[in-house]
Amino acid sequence: MAGEEGAAPGAAQPPADPSPGSGEAGDGGGGGYEAKCVFCRISHGEEPGTALLPCEHEDLVCFRDIRPGAPHHYLVVPKNHMGNCKTLKKEHIPLVEKMLAAGKSMLQRNNFTDLNDIRMGFHWPPFCSISHLHLHVLAPASQLGFLSRMIYRINSYWFITAEQLIERLQSENTSS
Numbered sequence: 001m002a003g004e005e006g007a008a009p010g011a012a013q014p015p016a017d018p019s020p021g022s023g024e025a026g027d028g029g030g031g032g033y034e035a036k037c038v039f040c041r042i043s044h045g046e047e048p049g050t051a052l053l054p055c056e057h058e059d060l061v062c063f064r065d066i067r068p069g070a071p072h073h074y075l076v077v078p079k080n081h082m083g084n085c086k087t088l089k090k091e092h093i094p095l096v097e098k099m100l101a102a103g104k105s106m107l108q109r110n111n112f113t114d115l116n117d118i119r120m121g122f123h124w125p126p127f128c129s130i131s132h133l134h135l136h137v138l139a140p141a142s143q144l145g146f147l148s149r150m151i152y153r154i155n156s157y158w159f160i161t162a163e164q165l166i167e168r169l170q171s172e173n174t175s176s
């Protein structure tokens with residue numbers, strides 16, 4: 001789509017907003033780029049303020065959370081736009097596992113090796129500010145501040161660990 005706009009010459013018109021009401025998580029489909037989505041822009045290197053960290057999976061990107069909740073706080077994000085974790089299905093389990101693996105190797109690459117002292121998970125809608133699927137990777141879990149312990153709290157209804165998400169996806173499928 002890039003650059004193919006048939007722009008009316010001259011007239012500066014207010015942008016027509018085709019989306020009825022915001023906050024709706026997703027188009028359901030995968031594999032897209034949404035210019036309005038900050039994580040899409042980051043993953044395509046269009047946000048100069050956010051440096052992409054080395055990541056061994058070419059369909060994922062990693063970068064530091066702009067509001068770190070722990071000494072190590074990374075985000076692992078699919079390069080293509082995907083809705084939040086609530087929209088995932090069983091077929092996405094390999095993707096979630098790959099994001100987990102990327103998060104762990106991100107920590108190890110940054111010399112954090114105690115994988116028993118980490119927290120990795122997703123914010124459960126509507127408790128996430130960005131709808132683009134993203135895994136939070138925090139370490140050491142034992143050094144989360146008070147606020148972070150709340151925001152990334154295990155067994156809360158706003159945060160789900162990666163393991164819980166995988167279990168959930170597995171059980172959803174087998175019960176149907």
Ligand SMILES: [Zn+2]
Pocket residue numbers: 034037038039040041080081082132
């Ligand atoms: Zn996006």
Ligand SMILES: [Zn+2]
Pocket residue numbers: 122123128129134136
């Ligand atoms: Zn989040």
